[in-house]
Amino acid sequence: MSGGVVDQVRSGLATRLQALREHEGGTRDGSDPEELHQMRVSVRRMREMLRSARSFLDREHSEPLRNELGWLGRALGPVRDLDVLLEHLREQTAEMPEQDAAERLLAGLDAEHERARADLLAALDSDRYRALLDWVEEASRELPARESDAGDDGGSELRDLVLRQFGKLRKDVGKLPDDPPDDRLHALRIRGKKVRYTAELAEPALGKPIKRLIKATKKFQDVLGEHQDACVAEQRLRDLAAEADAGAAFVAGRLVEREQLRKADRRARWPGAWDQLVEAEKGVRRGPR
Template identity: 75%
Template sequence: MGSGGVVKQVRSGLATRLAALREHAPGTREGSDPEELHQMRVSVRRMRAMLQSARPFLDRERSEPLRAELGWLGRALGPVRDLDVLLEHLREEAADLPEQEAAARLLAGLDAEYAHARGDLLAALDSDRYRELLARLEAATEGLPAAKSESDGGEKALRDLVLRQFRKLREDVDALDADPPDERLHALRIRGKKVRYTAELAEPALGKPVRRLIKAAKNFQDVLGEHQDACVAEQRLRELAGGSDAEAAFVAGRLVEREELRKADRRARWPEAWAKLAEEAQQLRGGSR
């Protein structure tokens, strides 16, 4: 399998994710099940990651504009999904508090923000730009061209794609100090997600070693994702408290305390998740550096 084989994997992956995007689009429009939007957004992110990771093998005049348009769609989906996650979590956390009316007042601002974001999302899905993107993705599943200068291909090429993404992550981890700021941990999560999505592209060809790495990358991503969710929740609660009455601000303070505990727990856990991911990457590398 030459570089054309890598491109074939990308085309296949795009076809799978495009089918998922279309499957979940009606539910995203309807809006009653947040999982529909989540799956649609994941499909967009995975397609973008495939195109980025396989850039050395692709005709960039075709692949990069497509990746940019997927970025536009991801940004259209993101605010609603982020608010879905935030509101669900905060409502669960507030459910055992006695100040239920104050909690409802506190979160009312997020409800209004959510309604506005939903309007923007629906406008994007109703746009000519979205329909044109679907058509371009459909064409790419069959005719996305390879780069004119072909590189080494086969399983080695796919393994190298995964390990290249992992090396970028390892460099970022190695550059951290003992107590990294929140934004650096968030950047690690994004890097880890790229490792995972690139591994998923390679999984059909590389099999079990990559499946183990995918599992470890997912755990790494999840731990740091929960840390980031806690950071965002804490920040938004502080913002909401600033414009709230005294009782609602008190509720915000209690919820902030819980987010601080969640952050501390995930900070303590992420090095272990990283060590497991590094171990699996070493196995994929075949025991050599």
């Protein structure tokens, strides 16, 4: 009954639950943003395992768990997004002579970050969070499979999952206009992330071709992720400038120009990353060599 796929999901949940617990202390402490990043990644990967393999799972059990993991992801997200934004903007302003103006510009984001941190800690201190951890631990041992007559070791089924997810990405790329709007490129990044996480689920069964696909997908994600980061930064800077004094608004204007250059650069680079990803997918389709 599709045991190979379901066993991979159970194993993946156990691995990601361990990683989540390992990074919880650092997330609570808040001194190293990478701790929160890794905790959030663990949640996302668990959700994607359950989504990718849902045709093999008893959805009455798997979908409520996936939804509850979504709650945790939403609790972690605002702080992580602000970590990324503030780190980038502080790097950009580090050598500017207008340091006081830059700090005034970013003060609102710092305050927003503190509020988001308080909400995050409240979520981690909740009974709901502790119950979720117990739920994932139970699922890592006993997550039920959907009744099926399939009986192979799961390798071909896992390959099919990856290729099906890639097919959705290819379809989305094919529908793009010559100069895609920002939100369409962001949607591609999200779709690419689903390909990567599905491939990671399949990696133990499929080996080197999948590893090459994961590497190429990460590069594709990174280019489009930096494009999206620039889009977000530009808009946030415009919002901050609208309420800032003249000096802080001047700094915001300079930063907006830099974000526009970053966007243009990533727009020029993403098609090349896509071509490399297409080549990697061909290797998965051919199978091990």
